[in-house]
Amino acid sequence: MELWIVASVLFVSAVLVFIYSFTQKQEKEQAYKELEDFSLTVTRTVYDLSERVKTLETELQVDDQEDDLHKQVTQLNKDNIITLFTKGFSTETISKQLRIASASVQEIIDSYIEEGIRA
Incomplete structure (x- = not known):
């Protein structure tokens, strides 16, 4: 009987660890998604700033x-x-x-x- 208790505790532990491993993957995927979004935001910001600089140079007639x-x-x-x-x-x-x-x-x-x- 003690053997069945130990086996069931080990089985439940294995199931919990298995479920936990799936949640960890989702957290990594979420972190990668956030990093990708941040990278896109920075790229857009840099592009917008360069466009603004070009516009200002044109308005101020700044030559090379x-x-x-x-x-x-x-x-x-x-x-x-x-x-x-x-x-x-x-x-x-x-x-x-x-x-x-x-x-x-x-x-x-x-x-x-x-x-x-x-x-």
Whole structure:
């Protein structure tokens, strides 16, 4: 008789553990669902913010920085860049001295070299 009591207690325990395991899976699935929802919310928020920034840039007529840097370079600056380059100054030194972006200085030097090769 004691054997039947032990067996039934073990059987009931097994059923309870089995049911508990199903509830744990549901909790994990719920956590994954919440994480997915949060991720989608963050993605939507970032997209909305980027759209707002684009709208504000359009309204304020903000150009790209590269366009502004190229506009800064006047013919006088081009002549100064070429003069300093032919005297042996580095691109970075010319950039710092004339307060022009290194990329713009390098572009002018490259076009100067290309024109010299073509001529």
